[in-house]
Amino acid sequence: MQVRRPRDWERRAERLYRRAARDLDAIAAPGAPDAVAARHAHRSLAAASRPYRGLARALAALAAAVALALALLVLLACLISPALRVRLFPRDLAAGRPWVASSAMAPYNRRSGVGPSTHDDFFFHTDPTDHPWVEIDLGKPRTIRSLLVENRRDCCWERALPLDFEVEDLETHQWRKVAQRRAGFHVWTHQIAPVTARHVRFRLAGVGMFHLRRISLYQW
Numbered sequence: 001m002q003v004r005r006p007r008d009w010e011r012r013a014e015r016l017y018r019r020a021a022r023d024l025d026a027i028a029a030p031g032a033p034d035a036v037a038a039r040h041a042h043r044s045l046a047a048a049s050r051p052y053r054g055l056a057r058a059l060a061a062l063a064a065a066v067a068l069a070l071a072l073l074v075l076l077a078c079l080i081s082p083a084l085r086v087r088l089f090p091r092d093l094a095a096g097r098p099w100v101a102s103s104a105m106a107p108y109n110r111r112s113g114v115g116p117s118t119h120d121d122f123f124f125h126t127d128p129t130d131h132p133w134v135e136i137d138l139g140k141p142r143t144i145r146s147l148l149v150e151n152r153r154d155c156c157w158e159r160a161l162p163l164d165f166e167v168e169d170l171e172t173h174q175w176r177k178v179a180q181r182r183a184g185f186h187v188w189t190h191q192i193a194p195v196t197a198r199h200v201r202f203r204l205a206g207v208g209m210f211h212l213r214r215i216s217l218y219q220w
Helices: 009-027 034-080 082-088
Strands: 098-101 112-114 133-151 163-168 175-181 187-204 212-218
Touching (some): 009 034, 175 187
Antiparallel strands (some): 098 112, 098 133, 133 187, 163 175, 163 187
């Protein structure tokens, strides 16, 4: 699509504006009827701005065409390259995976489940214990590069502090801390050095009750 300026557009625009200025001077003279003056002024200004409106519409159409072309290119690239699709639309590795907590406080009594997230205030709630935790089984070794943790939303955000993110070593089966959060948060997003693990957990680095609303892990 090509956008061309009207021929001699500068001279035409200047001529139209000069004409509009003369017309406005004429109708602004004492004794000119208000209705006639208003109609004349409207027609003059509309004629003067017509070339610019056409150019604006052409530019808008060009921008829409470019945006559509880019969207089609991205879609085609994602269909061809699974790696690019994962980069652009990362999948939550923890979604739909089983989890288990170190304990369950009454009356919630939910110590395990599938999918570490909820539409309520929290998806697990431990007893007051030493270093309570929640563990997620990713099903198979996964490479993790970023995490997102959503705190309990109604109250008691400080109970999730200090918070450690740990992974189980595939060979030694020992837990290793790879990230920590010490400042209060509603949502914690964090990039980490790539680490591969099947079992991961979030653990309170101290004594207390522990609860979270959502945990998401991403390869990118």
